[in-house]
C-alpha cells in the first residue's frame with residue numbers, strides 16, 4: 258500500500274491554482290540566465306539554496322526534467338528504506354511525505370532550515386545544472402546519481418508535459434515547442450547545455466551516471482549497480498521487490514496515491530522512441546546536428562548511445 262505524497266500533491270495543487278490566474282508570459286521567470294516555473298521556484302529559494310549544507314551521506318539524484326527522475330527517485334527511496342531495515346512502501350521512509358518535498362529547488366526558502374532536522378540519509382532530487390547547485394554538495398562529496406535520457410525522447414515527453422500541466426506554458430503545435438526546445442526557452446534551461454555542463458563532472462568518483470534507456474533495458478542490473486554505488490546491500494528478494502515496485506505499470510497504477518490527480522501526466526508512456534511519433538525529418542536532423550556539436554564526442558554523449566536510440 259503506497260502512502261500519498263501529501264507535500265507534493267499539496268504543492269502542485271497550489272501551484273496549479275496560482276498558474277490558472279497568471280498570463281502565459283508570467284509562468285516562467287529567469288534566474289541567472291535560466292528559466293524556471295514561477296509557481297514552484299523563486300529567487301528567494303535560490304538565494305537560500307546557495308548556503309545549503311550538504312551532508313556526506315546525502316543521496317542526491319540529478320536529472321533534467323522528463324528524464325525519469327520520479328522513477329529513479331522511487332528506486333532510491335526504496336533502497337534507503339531497505340538500508341534502514343524498513344519494508345519499502347509500508348512505513349514512512351526518507352523525506353516522509355508530510356516532511357519535505359525532495360526536489361531541492363522547489364518550495365519555500367525556509368525548507369533548507371527544516372531540512373537540517375531531517376535524519377540521514379536525506380534523499381534529494383534536482384533538475385539543476387551543477388554550477389547552480391550549492392557548493393557544499395561537491396565539497397562534502399555527497400554521492401550523486403546523474404540520470405540522463407536521449408534528447409529526442411526528453412523533448413517529446415516535455416512537450417506532452419507542458420501541455421498537460423498548467424504550471425508550464427502550453428503549445429499549440431509540436432513545431433512551436435520544438436523551436437523553443439532548441440532555442441533554450443525551456444524551464445530549467447537547454448537540455449544539450451545541461452548535458453555539456455554535467456559532462457565536466459562525469460569523471461568524479463562520487464558521481465554515478467545512468468541512462469533512462471539502460472534502466473529500461475535491464476532494471477535488475479541497474480538497481481543492483483545503484484545499490485552498490487550507495488553501499489546498500491540487497492538480497493535477491495529485496496532486489497526483485499524494488500524492481501517490481503518501480504516498474505512503469507506499478508508506478509502508474511499507484512500514481513493516484515503518490516501523485517494525486519496528475520498521475521497520468523507524470524506517468525505517460527514510460528518507453529523508448531516515442532519521439533518517432535512527433536519529429537519530422539528536418540527536426541530530427543537539426544537535433545542530430547546540435548547533439549553532434551554539443552555533446553556527441555564526450556563521455557556523457559557516448560553513454561547516451563545516440564545512434565541506437567535517436568536515429569532511424
Ligand SMILES: Nc1ncnc2c1ncn2[C@@H]1O[C@H](COP(=O)(O)OS(=O)(=O)O)[C@@H](OP(=O)(O)O)[C@H]1O
Nearest residue numbers: 322323324325326327328414504505524525526527
Ligand atoms: N517507472 C517508470 N518506468 C519508465 N518510465 C517512467 C517511469 N516512471 C516515470 N517514467 C517516465 O519518465 C518521464 C517523466 O520524467 P520525470 O519524472 O523526470 O519528470 S518530471 O520532470 O520530474 O516531471 C515520463 O516519460 P514519458 O512517458 O516519455 O513522457 C514518464 O512516463
